Every structure is written in structure tokens, then in C-alpha cells.
Amino acid sequence: AQSVTQLDSQVPVFEEAPVELRCNYSSSVSVYLFWYVQYPNQGLQLLLKYLSGSTLVESINGFEAEFNKSQTSFHLRKPSVHISDTAEYFCAVSLPYNQGGKLIFGQGTELSVKP
Amino acid sequence: KAGVTQTPRYLIKTRGQQVTLSCSPISGHRSVSWYQQTPGQGLQFLFEYFSETQRNKGNFPGRFSGRQFSNSRSEMNVSTLELGDSALYLCASSLGLAGGRSTDTQYFGPGTRLTVL
Numbered sequence: 022a023q024s025v026t027q028l029d030s031q032v033p034v035f036e037e038a039p040v041e042l043r044c045n046y047s048s049s050v051s052v053y054l055f056w057y058v059q060y061p062n063q064g065l066q067l068l069l070k071y072l073s074g075s076t077l078v079e080s081i082n083g084f085e086a087e088f089n090k091s092q093t094s095f096h097l098r099k100p101s102v103h104i105s106d107t108a109e110y111f112c113a114v115s116l117p118y119n120q121g122g123k124l125i126f127g128q129g130t131e132l133s134v135k136p
Numbered sequence: 137k138a139g140v141t142q143t144p145r146y147l148i149k150t151r152g153q154q155v156t157l158s159c160s161p162i163s164g165h166r167s168v169s170w171y172q173q174t175p176g177q178g179l180q181f182l183f184e185y186f187s188e189t190q191r192n193k194g195n196f197p198g199r200f201s202g203r204q205f206s207n208s209r210s211e212m213n214v215s216t217l218e219l220g221d222s223a224l225y226l227c228a229s230s231l232g233l234a235g236g237r238s239t240d241t242q243y244f245g246p247g248t249r250l251t252v253l
Contacts, residue, residue: 057244064140064226065244111179115242122192123169123181124228124242 023048027112027127035135036104042097042130044112052114054095055124056086059109068110071095082106107134138163140229140245148251154215157248159227161208167191167232168210169242170202173224182225185210186232214250222252 028043046052053072057065069080076088086097095112112127141160149155161168169192170182181194185204202212208229214221224247230240 055241064142064246065228067241067243070241113179115240122167122184123194124171124179125181126179128178 023050023052023114023116023125025112025114025125025127027110027130029130030128031131031133033133033135034102037101039100040098040102040106040132042110042112042132044095044097044127046093046095046112046114048093048114050116052116054086054088055113055115056080056084056095056097057111057113057126059111059129061108065111068097102132102134104134104136106132108132140227140243142225142227142245142248144248145246146249146251148253149217150253151217151219153217154213155217155250157212157214157225157227157250159210159212159229159245161210161227161229162243165229165231165243166208167230167240168204168208169228169230170210170212171226171228172196173226173247174222179226182212217252219252222250224249 024047026045034040055070056068058068059065069078071078071088079085084099109129109131111129113124115124143158167186169184171179173179184192188204199215204210226244226247228242228244230242
């Protein structure tokens with residue numbers, strides 16, 4: 022079975038400081054990896070994804086994540102956060118459709134950026 | 137392109153009633169998935185429809201059902217509502233590649249917040 026563990030439920034950080042949100046996964050088959058962000062009272066927005074190729078993926082708003090197969094991790098980082106980054110972040114893995122085709126989510130990390 | 141839309145956005149029901157939620161996918165997307173989000177259980181997969189057929193199903197009781205229409209719009213129905221069904225129900229659409237390759241990315245709607253009293 023597949024599972025996703027987000028190691029921190031809450032991460033408080035000051036504005037302009039760097040941040041890392043940690044994500045580990047477990048799977049006996051190849052999976053695709055995603056980070057989604059959820060702002061208050063909204064749905065999930067795709068932040069970035071790893072499907073294949075370069076293990077470092079970037080989003081348009083300065084976040085990046087690195088796929089590490091040996092450590093089964095997909096940590097999310099940003100060198101300098103803004104107040105507007107305050108949200109809940111979800112790491113997820115996707116199975117192939119012939120094995121269920123669903124997203125399996127971690128429990129979420131609440132990022133709180135303070136001025 | 138317009139994003140995934142869900143109606144209604146908020147719903148209040150009482151125990152024992154039934155409810156139907158609607159989801160319109162991104163134009164051209166043929167796969168629609170439904171997820172339940174609660175503070176205790178997090179995000180859990182309900183089911184996925186592709187070309188009007190349920191292709192995958194999560195571990196939810198039979199009170200939760202869905203369907204997909206020929207225009208890819210989907211509805212989710214919950215019968216005999218229980219207090220524990222209070223949640224944010226999220227719909228996600230994707231291209232829905234057939235043949236077992238999952239390079240699709242799922243795009244989510246804003247959700248329907250269901251409160252059961």
C-alpha cells in the first residue's frame with residue numbers, strides 16, 4: 022500500500038525567512054509526486070509536480086521540491102517566504118490508473134508566515 | 137479555460153436526508169474524481185469516473201454514490217446522511233488518460249462544504 026507522511030503539522034516562520042516542508046512517501050511501485058496548496062475556504066491548487074526527468078521541480082511563485090528516490094522524499098522549499106504564502110500544503114502521490122488512479126495525500130502542513 | 141466548478145458551495149442538511157453535489161470539469165477533461173476532506177481523516181478518495189463509468193473506488197460505504205454524464209459533468213449523492221458526513225467535498229478533473237498511464241494532473245474545484253445537523 023502507498024502512504025504519505027508530512028513530518029510537520031505546523032510550521033511557523035517569519036517573513037523573508039527560508040522554509041522547508043518535509044514529505045516522505047512509501048510505495049512498492051513507481052508513483053508521481055505532487056504538492057498542492059489550500060488557502061482558507063478554498064479548494065486545492067497545484068503547486069508543482071514530479072512526473073519524470075529532472076528531480077528538481079519549480080513553481081512559478083518561488084517554491085521548489087526535489088525528488089529523492091533513495092530517501093523516498095519530496096521536500097518543498099522556498100528561500101524567502103511572504104505573508105501571502107500562509108496556507109496549508111499537501112503532499113500527494115498518484116498511482117497509475119490500472120492500480121487505482123487516485124491521489125493519496127499526507128495530513129497537511131500548516132505554514133504560518135509572521136511579519 | 138474555465139476551472140473546475142462545483143455547486144452548491146455550501147449546504148446544510150439534517151440527519152437522514154440525502155444530498156446531491158455537482159461538478160463541472162475543465163473543458164476537454166474526461167476524468168472526474170471526488171474527495172472528502174475532514175479535520176480528522178484528512179483528504180480521502182471517494183471515486184473516479186471516466187467516460188461515464190466508475191473506474192476506481194475508495195473505501196466508503198454504499199451510501200456514497202456518483203455518476204458521470206456524457207458531457208463529463210459529474211454528480212455525487214449521499215443518502216441517509218450522518219453527522220460524520222459533514223465535510224468539504226472536493227471534485228477534481230483531469231484528462232483521464234486510458235491504458236494505465238497516470239501522467240495526468242488533477243485540478244481541483246473550490247469544494248462544497250456540507251454540514252449535517
